[in-house]
Amino acid sequence: MKPEIIFESDLLVVINKPAGLLSIPDREGKDISLKRILQENYPQIFTVHRLDRDTSGLIVFAKDEATHKFLSVAFESRTVIKDYLGLVSGTLAEKKKSIDAPIIENSGRKGTMIVHQKGKTSLTDYEVIEEFGKFSLLSFRIHTGRTHQIRVHMQNEGHPIVCDDIYGDGTPIRLSMLKKNYKLSLKEDEERPILNRLALHAWKLSLPLPEGPRLEMEAPLPKDLSALLQQLRKLKAKKLRQ
Secondary structure (H helix, E strand, O other): OOOEEEEEOOOEEEEEEOOOOEOOOOOOOOOOEHHHHHHOOOOOOEEOOOOOOOOEEEEEEEOOHHHHHHHHHHHHOOOOEEEEEEEEEOOOOOOEEEEEOOEEEOOOOOOOEEEOOOOEOOEEEEEEEEEOOOEEEEEEEEOOOOOOHHHHHHHHOOOOEOOOOOOOOOOOEOHHHHOOOOOOOOOOOOOOOOEOOOOEEEEEEEEOOOOOOOEEEEOOOOHHHHHHHHHHHHHHHHHHHO
């Protein structure tokens, strides 16, 4: 859970958040959060935006009120460029698309969102990067910052994010699901999943600063997502050779 610092200055700090860690404390305040960890190391820290608990990747915190205000306005005015990588279920008919579908809170299920005509404007661009039959790797650019935006939009498209336990089936990915005639090694009592969390990563971030050029950052994929993609590429290459 140790957060990796991608960039730091007198004004802000950019973290590569691990999956499973809250961005900020929840209402109950029981679980550790990234903000609480940072508060132990910095005199002041201000929340600029958030990532879902199980989403890994780039997140920004300001170190003073003026920077917090500047960055908050930048996010609201859509001058911040936010790119994600995600693995989705299935093969998409449209390899590149802009999804313009309003999102509103689901009154029937607290804490979840749905596409609805009465919702707030929500815009997501996606492009297919690689296809693996059962799964596809996509890049996303979100132009609005609605709760669970990418997850809701991809569920609505019929291709939910892999291992999404709210908007998909949440099934962990195991090697036995990918390989025919898979057998456990003698050292294993049971098969461990390659991936058992939301397959979504905040990959790139481009944001303006109060002074100087824009800040351009990239966070490498975490080990679990990289391991799954490596297996999918191996299996794809094997099929092509047959």
